[in-house]
Amino acid sequence: xxxxxxxxxxxxxxxxxxxxxxxxxxxxxxxxxxxxxxxxxxxxxxxxxxxxxxxxxxxxxxxxxxxxxxxxxxxxxxxxxxxxxxxxxxxxxxxxxxxxxxxxxxxxxxxxxxxxxxxxxxxxxxxxxxxxxxxxxxxxxxxxxxxxxxxxxxxxxxxxxxxxxxxxxxxxxxxxxxxxxxxxxxxxxxxxxxxxxxxxxxxxxxxxxxxxxxxxxxxxxxxxxxxx
Amino acid sequence: xxxxxxxxxxxxxxxxxxxxxxxxxxxxxxxxxxxxxxxxxxxxxxxxxxxxxxxxxxxxxxxxxxxxxxxxxxxxxxxxxxxxxxxxxxxxxxxxxxxxxxxxxxxxxxxxxxxxxxxxxxxxxxxxxxxxxxxxxxxxxxxxxxxxxxxxxxxxxxxxxxxxxxxxxxxxxxxxxxxxxxxxxxxxxxxxxxxxxxxxxxxxxxxxxxxxxxxxxxxxxxxxxxxxxxxxxxxxxxxxxxxxxxxxxxxxxxxxxxxxxxxxxxxxxxxxxxxxxxxxxxxxxxxxxxxxxxxxxxxxxxxxxxxxxxxxxxxxxxxxxxxxxxxxxxxxxxxxxxxxxxxxxxxxxxxxxxxxxxxxxx
Numbered sequence: 001x002x003x004x005x006x007x008x009x010x011x012x013x014x015x016x017x018x019x020x021x022x023x024x025x026x027x028x029x030x031x032x033x034x035x036x037x038x039x040x041x042x043x044x045x046x047x048x049x050x051x052x053x054x055x056x057x058x059x060x061x062x063x064x065x066x067x068x069x070x071x072x073x074x075x076x077x078x079x080x081x082x083x084x085x086x087x088x089x090x091x092x093x094x095x096x097x098x099x100x101x102x103x104x105x106x107x108x109x110x111x112x113x114x115x116x117x118x119x120x121x122x123x124x125x126x127x128x129x130x131x132x133x134x135x136x137x138x139x140x141x142x143x144x145x146x147x148x149x150x151x152x153x154x155x156x157x158x159x160x161x162x163x164x165x166x167x168x169x170x171x172x173x174x175x176x177x178x179x180x181x182x183x184x185x186x187x188x189x190x191x192x193x194x195x196x197x198x199x200x201x202x203x204x205x206x207x208x209x210x211x212x213x214x215x216x217x218x219x220x221x222x223x224x225x226x227x228x
Numbered sequence: 229x230x231x232x233x234x235x236x237x238x239x240x241x242x243x244x245x246x247x248x249x250x251x252x253x254x255x256x257x258x259x260x261x262x263x264x265x266x267x268x269x270x271x272x273x274x275x276x277x278x279x280x281x282x283x284x285x286x287x288x289x290x291x292x293x294x295x296x297x298x299x300x301x302x303x304x305x306x307x308x309x310x311x312x313x314x315x316x317x318x319x320x321x322x323x324x325x326x327x328x329x330x331x332x333x334x335x336x337x338x339x340x341x342x343x344x345x346x347x348x349x350x351x352x353x354x355x356x357x358x359x360x361x362x363x364x365x366x367x368x369x370x371x372x373x374x375x376x377x378x379x380x381x382x383x384x385x386x387x388x389x390x391x392x393x394x395x396x397x398x399x400x401x402x403x404x405x406x407x408x409x410x411x412x413x414x415x416x417x418x419x420x421x422x423x424x425x426x427x428x429x430x431x432x433x434x435x436x437x438x439x440x441x442x443x444x445x446x447x448x449x450x451x452x453x454x455x456x457x458x459x460x461x462x463x464x465x466x467x468x469x470x471x472x473x474x475x476x477x478x479x480x481x482x483x484x485x486x487x488x489x490x491x492x493x494x495x496x497x498x499x500x501x502x503x504x505x506x507x508x509x510x511x512x513x514x515x516x517x518x519x520x521x522x523x524x525x526x527x528x529x530x531x532x533x534x535x536x537x538x539x540x541x542x543x544x545x546x547x548x549x550x551x552x553x554x555x556x557x558x559x560x561x562x563x564x565x566x567x568x569x570x571x572x573x574x575x576x577x578x579x580x581x582x583x584x585x586x587x588x589x590x
Binding site (some may be wrong): 008121133140 | 277280304305306307310311314320321332335338377382573
């Protein structure tokens, strides 16, 4: 047997987590990216910096603050307790929230770049053809930014699958509940189960390669000839 | 019916001096009105203000009795019954030609606008064979024709065109101009046409607004405007009069056609335009000379009696522009100041006008 039932359950959990996080990130990231791509506000830079922060921050630092915030004494923890949800650390929900924050820049940046590359013109054209701003967003902006959305989805998914530090800090290592593949690999190595570790690590390696292949398929590195 | 437009705005640009637009115009709500001027004179800004793409606080705009903007009121762009053709065709790359045409057509029908016959427009612009293609597979001229059709299918009450030919090469321009002429002659939609090309203006416009440094320095019917001597339009070699005329006769032996205008007729090379067709001809100032006595033994075929109406400066200090009235029409003649002095040219003087060459604008 190459993979134990335990391994399979971590894989299933990891895929569930990454799928859910990707969907939520596209929903949350799109308005942020839209605003960042089009605003002249003085808040643009500080907000950009906050959104990008998880990219440069050590995951343990992010995890640490999330743990504190969501803990019994933290502001988020108090709120969730008051709402009767209980505490989020060491739950799947807590893991989802932490993953969203951790992968946010990977979703926002490609979408923002796609909106910026599109420019103002297609939306102006849509307006002169009687499309309301909301109509133009769905019928012009979203289709034109499609490559950005594909990149954002793939990168968010892959990045969530690969996270380790944040998961360990906020989710711990509860089998079937918060134990993901990267943590499982760590456990295998700790326990000197190198063969098991190989199968999981190798699987992630192939997976990551395929992900990048998909990204480059939809976003050829040579920019497509623009049809104006 | 007319279009009233008053706008004033200052762009907070880093470039100094800051660009300011300040216009108060009353334009006819029919035919093609050309907004003409050098780049940076505010033509495009004015067009964008009228479309509502540029949101100006101090603006007032009434189109055919319908208020689009006044103090405290701004009709959003998508609620304005306008068509806009940009300098670059700006077709939606994710839609086919048909998809692009339908985009505005469907939305204007939602607003209970009577749809126009799509086949007519498609045929008018000669794009019937392109409907299933994506924009990336069209030539520049084809794209611009699709963009014009797309704007027309949104059933505009006002068509705004921002240098629709400027991004095209000479051949593509020649390909599109006839379509624009048909548009002017067959559709009853007023057009505001931004251009800095004297040729296009002379050929297409009925009314001319001259822009300079963000202001409209003159506005009036084209024929009258082109023969004004006091305008800061730098037409240079292109200074000349236009005449709306009809083809009156053909001389098959000599391959010549006679065009008749209100107060005379001119011979020009026969371009195969049928007798009875309305044509627009242009007589450049440099092709017109003046004589005190009726010239005999001249190689020039077109000799008309006229009266000096006004004398003005030309760009070069050696030259002078003389406006001569021929019946109801006005022609411009460019003379050197020395020959004007030798002839003793004076306002009110009657003399003979020799026209060396007449261009058919088509």
